[in-house]
Amino acid sequence: MVGSDVMRGYNDFMILFLLLEEDSYGYEISRQIKQISEGKYIMKETTLYSAFTRLEKEGYIEAYYGTETNGKRRTYYRITKEGREFYRAKCEEWELVKEIVGKFVKM
């Protein structure tokens, strides 16, 4: 399990990654993060929601109401063009971080 402090800068990144393929909603995203990270990272609900509002404010994602399933209205999120660009920039940044931090790793 990784602490949320370490992951702070990459929450947005992971959410955008999941939205690249298809639109999704809150719990589905948190489930996929847990699954892909093989249970090593669980994103807290508040972290997730805070990331959604931040990304929305930046214009990287858009929220819309999905169709109702058994009387419940779900908020779905879709990634925007700016979001995709931001994601690519973050990928490049990560390569750089990996390279830099890697130079200091001795196991």
Place this chain on the structure above:
Amino acid sequence: METILSYLENMFLHLPRTPEVLRAKEELATMMEDKYNELIAEGKRENEAVGIVISEFGNLEELSEELGLGDLEQTKEEDTPVKRVSRGEAKEYISVTLKSIRWIGLGVMLCIWSPIPLVILGTLDKLSMFTEVQYVCYGLVPLFVMIGIAVALFIYHGMRLERFEYLKKESIEIEFSLEKQLRQMDEGERTSFTIKIIVGVMLCIFAVLQLLVIGSIYQTGMAGGFSAAVLLLVVGVAVYLMISGSGKRECFKVLLQEGEFTRKGKKINKIIDIVAGIYWPIVTVVYLAWSFTTMDWGFTWIVWPIAGVLFGCTAAVVQAVTGGTES
């Protein structure tokens, strides 16, 4: 699931009810509910599922910036105390109001209907077939009986509703799950409410139209008189429909603190109440003084409609000023 929702409810207890906060609460509730359902589907026991959901909830401090709350600690200090309304209290309020509003509607209908016997007698009297005693018996007695019943209804049901007045005047708070339930009920109720209002308005229009048409066709004779009776009859029914129809919606509005019952609206209403407490006695004094000095009672009533309109203006100004300084 109840446990999770009440946990969330407690977390949000002291936050202001801005649209951002309400949206966050709803989204978080949906996420938690989804997670809970999946855990249960995976075969977890209820306690276990609740424990996992709550432990993975996180920390509201994290949202303070996104919700535009600045420092969370600061916003906890509310300037007015908030009264918590329990589920039972809310349900009782709804059931009492629904019952009482029908009786009050009936009272209003009786008031509107009360002159009908007199109108009919007056019309028939064109044949000059009634004595004064008959007039009193068949005209005035029903009038006063109907008004008497109506007043009794108003007083009795007014008193029954009085203990719920605080819901309209004070800042209140209800359980999150109840709020959700009420919103759904409100949504479901909207169509029948709209239909009742539309039917009411149509009836009123019909009532006036038939009077105009009949009045212009039969300029003399009894038709006009009967038409006036029909007008009262139909308007009475229409008003009953509209009053009883709006009762439920009003309940929801009060409990959900919407429309004129938002916390801000309540503050403004308090100020308007104070203004009204000074304003109307002054108007009354002016009216009486003017009337008694001129003895022109036939004209001085004009004070009331003017005062009414001016009061509406004053209330609007109060609303604009207080609403403006707070936002």
